[in-house]
Amino acid sequence: MIWTLFWLLVLAAVGFGNHFTKVALFPETWTHEDARERELKDQPLELEYYEVLEKKPFEVTSQHGYPLRGILIETPGSTRTMIFVHGITYNLYGGVKYLKMFHEWGYNIVLYDQPNHGKSGGDVTTFGYYEKLDLAQIVDYVVVKLGSHQEIGLHGESMGAATALQHGILDSRIAFIISDCSFDTAFNEFKYRLKVEKHLPAFPVLYIASFFSYLKTGVFFSAMNPLKAVSKLKLPVLWIHGLADAYTPCAQTKTLYDAHPGFKHLYLVEGATHAKAYQVDPQKYREVVASFIEAIEEKKKGGI
Known part of the structure; x- marks a missing residue:
């Protein structure tokens, strides 16, 4: 018995x-159609701004052979580009709410579907492990299309933030990262x-x-591990997390922040649930991002 x-x-x-x-x-x-409907409900002004912009669809081939599809919104003459990396189950529409501020500041904008999401190929999700290598193909596209002089920033949300962080230690072309509600390790997130x-x-x-x-x-x-990458990451990182996040606890971003040896700033948002920091206070979010980028520029001028 x-x-x-x-x-x-x-x-x-x-x-x-x-x-x-x-x-x-x-x-x-999510399909693109369903994601658009969600953004229309949650961030209608940001979606309206996005939809009138001139968009250039692109496709690159990942190191694993499947297509990665995205959109380039080009600002003629700009030497700065932001790449937006969406979270799990979503697609490139995840970056729509954030892009307005960067576009108004003169950045080129790149949105793309991570593998196994949206219109990209691939049939598995590895929480940044393989995705960090696929992101390299997106950066390659930016450099070929817009020139090697581009200053490239990454904005990642949730799993997209984990992807950006794991990519950051591999790519000297990245100038800074904005990490919004990342997990510290996949194992810890799964355990929770x-x-x-x-x-x-x-x-x-x-x-x-x-x-x-x-x-x-x-x-x-155990290999899906932003925390391990962050401990070696010298890039400037803006850490963002909602204090009411019940999906990925804010403590995970605090762990990442403490482990990060580079220039950093922590922005915790009262009342924000998972990936809702921008929605709670768009103006404050914009101000924090602007201040972070200005601080990076000041450090550059100071030779630091």
């Missing part, structure tokens, strides 16, 4: 671990979600799921 119960528990853990892997790494994603949503402990489910992840993608959960 005891052994029967034991093996039933083992089989249940294996089954749920496999299920968790499928849900996490092969998520259902498993506890909140299923009331289950990390052991043994996440360890089994991590093994299935390796079998399916070649990547253990």
Whole structure:
């Protein structure tokens, strides 16, 4: 009887671990049409601003052979470009609410669909592990299209922030990063979600799921690790997180902030849930970003 119960528990853990892997790494994603409707409801003025701009669709090929598709909004003569990296299940519309401020400041704008999202190819999501390499292809496109003199900033939201942070230590062409509500490690995020949503402990489910992840993608959960990257990251980073975020706890950004050895600023937003810091106070968000960029420029002038 005891052994029967034991093996039933083992089989249940294996089954749920496999299920968790499928849900996490092969998520259902938003279409462009549905994402547009969401932005129309949440940020109508920002969407209206975006939709009248001249947009140039582009496609590049990732290192893994699938297409990455996006949009370039060019500001003639500009030497500054912002690349927006959206969160899990969403698509390039995730950057729409943020782009107005940068466009008004004279930046070129790049929005793109991460792999396995939107109109891009790919069939798996690895929380920044492979995505950080795909982002290199987007940066390559900017350099080829607009010139190697471009000052390139990354704005990432949620998993997009994790992607940008993991990419930052690999690419000397990046000038700064704005990280909005990133997780510190995929394992910690999964552990938290498993506890909140299923009331289950990390052991043994996440360890089994991590093994299935390796079998399916070649990547253990432990390798999906912005915190490890941030500890070596010398780029300036603006850290943003909502204090009411119940999806990815604000403590994870605080951990990242503490580990970051480079120039940094922390902006925590009262009342903001996950990825809603801009929506709570757009003007303050804009002011904080402007101040951060101005501080970077001042440091450059000072030779620091």
